[in-house]
Every structure is written in structure tokens, then in C-alpha cells.
Amino acid sequence: MKGENKRLYSPAVVKEIIEKHSFRFSKSLGQNFLIDGNIIDRIIEGANIEHDDGIIEVGPGIGTLTQKLCESAERVVAIELDNNLLPILEETLGNYNNIEVVHGDVLKVNLNQLIKEKLDGKKVKVVANLPYYITTPIIMKLLEEKLNIDKIVVMVQKEVALRMKATPGNKDYGALSIAVQYYSKPEIIVDVPKNVFMPRPNVDSAVIMLDVYDEPVIKVKDEKIFFNVVKAAFGKRRKTLLNALAGGIDLGKEKIEEVLKRSEIEPVRRGETLSIIEFARIADEIYEVMNN
Secondary structure, eight states: OOSOOOOTTOHHHHHHHHHHTTOOOOTTTTOOEEOOHHHHHHHHHHHTOOTTOEEEEEOOTTTHHHHHHHHHSSEEEEEEOOGGGHHHHHHHTTTOSSEEEEESOTTTSOHHHHHHHHSTTOOEEEEEEOOGGGHHHHHHHHHHTTOSEEEEEEEEEHHHHHHHHOOTTSTTOSHHHHHHHHHEEEEEEEEEOGGGEESOOSSOEEEEEEEEOSSOSSOOSOHHHHHHHHHHHHHTTTSOHHHHHHHHSTTOHHHHHHHHHHTTOOTTOOGGGOOHHHHHHHHHHHHHHHTO
């Protein structure tokens, strides 16, 4: 590595870079660059990055977090959608030989192929300051595609982090909580105030770590039915479970009532009171009804 590397999280350095390149922040791409070294250190610690780790970063921006990832891991692949940031990243990360920037939309990139070709197919960690407007689709892609991922450590809106981690009976508990907890164990690492970003977002943030399971936390007979049940239960939160499922699952009220009886779940309960195990019991009973 040649010469001294400026700390890219320094507000003065960020301003210097964006002025030099006449860069304009894109609201539509949810661009907010981190300008706090302590938060970056917490992200690195939370991901428990080792020297032989392969890392995928989504939305590197000018390379603020990327720089520290390059200094901590063996190899980093950063996926950046904004064409205007590519020459900036070439400059800011030019001293590192373990980084590859891929120009593309993470929702369209074949991540399985990327891991095989660029990270030797080994278990990787995803570490990122995610664009808030597409946080949920990115998280769900990472989990649903059952990629070779060990941990996901990402900056998200605080409200979204709370929803991911929420438990039954909590106002934040919903379909996202179930989906995330089906595939991983979530843990909030640190709350992040608005003033550590440039420009400042309108919302508070949090860094959340998802420890990805090798297999889902519970085995279900049909994942599609399981997630349809979850979606139906939370689609009409104010309705009883019986009415919500009867409206969202094409079986008819009588059969849904029978399913709930066989699942040993009171039909007057509401979706937000059910554990992931109870949702699985209902889904498996529906599977039996549909296949008999």
C-alpha cells in the first residue's frame, strides 16, 4: 500500500472529495455518507471481521466504510449503483489491492455467482450502510436466496431495526420480524444519531447484526404456505386470526377454523400474539388440508 491514507470519514475530507468531483448527493438513491469513525469501528467490531474474511458491501458511497473493511478483511467486493461514484472510489481506494468495485444494482446482481467467482465461494459477511429506501428488499434477498453468508451487519433506519428484532406482543412485531427471525438471529449493535451522516437524514438509525442460521430456525412443510399465513395474519392486524386467515388463505372459514383447532390456537387471537413456532404449526396444518 502506497503512502498515507486519509480517513475518509473526516467531514473535511468528505467535503474536499465531493467538491473536487462536483458530486451531488442523490435523494432518490438514499445517499447519506458516514462521517464518524467510532460508528465505523462499532460496525467492524459487530461483524467480528477476521483477516481471512471475504466481505460484500452494498452502496460504498465514497468508500468511508470500505476503507476500514479493506484494512480489516482479506477481500472486499463493493456493489455500487451510482455511476458518478465509480471514479471517486477509484481514487479514494486506489491504495488498496484487496477491493473490487462492481457497478450494478444489488437487487439484480447474481450474488451466488459473485460469491463463487470473486470471493472463492467461501462463507462471507455482508457489511453495509444500506440505502434506506430499499433496506427491506435487500435484506430479504440476502436471506431468501440462502447464500453462503455468515453474518449481515448493516446500518438501517432505527424503526426498521426494531421491527426486525421485535417479539410477539410488541407493537413493532410483524411480517418482517418473522421473516428475519426465520433465517437469522437479530441483534442491535448500536443506535446511531442523525448527526453522524452527510447530509443528515430525517430519521435516527441503528446498526443491526443478523447472525444467519445454516438452516431456518424452524422446519416447515412448505415455506410458501408459511409466509402466506404470516402475510395474511398481519395484513389485517385488527382482525382476529380466524377472520384474517379466512380473508387471506383460500380455504374457507370452516376449514381455517378446523386448522386452528388442530394447531391448538384460539381463533380469537391476533397475529401479533403468535410466535414463529405457532405460525409454523398453522402453516403445516394448512399444508395437510391442501394435500389431502
